[in-house]
Amino acid sequence: MDKSKARPLPPLARLNELFSLDHETGELIRKVSTSSNAQSGARAGSRNKVSGYRHLRIDGVLYKEHRVVYYMATGEDPGSLHIDHIDTNKTNNRPANLQLVTNQVNLQAKTVSKYNTSGFTGVYFDKRDNKWVAQIKIDGRKRSLGRFADFEDACTARIKAELNLFTIQPRREGKQLELYKQLKLSIDESQNPI
8 A cells, every 4th residue: 555645534424433532632432342452431542653643443444543533523534635733743633733734735844854964944064065055845846945154044045935835834843943933033024124
């Protein structure tokens, strides 16, 4: 099975027959016992240690819990679209924390990669010419935003491109978030002088 394609969900009537959804917590509670491990009244599913997402087995098939929760909460089958966890917590499946997005928008919302050495999404240092490089990925293709002597100039170029091209801004935390707020403020002030 192609990992980029989501497994079709069971019919909503079948899900409602098997589970009740707690809208406050995002937990699925079993209505029917299916084994000694899956008792009626117990929370369905478990956390996958590798992916970090919660999964559950329905009629012998494994599904991601957040997709089932979204379907049961909205009545809308996500189909080939992705479910974004707004707070980035993969186990927080409260319906208010889930939003339906395209793959491209889902990728835009990603936090900084663990392989990123600059600490800022889309910016890296090129040792060959001692410059900071800013780039952005749109429609599966990387686009150069320029080469800069100053780190903040490279970050500013990246932020401007995101504001023009992205539907959802990347999630930032710590020093990256502080720098983003500072640079975004200066961008806003330069575009809207008083």
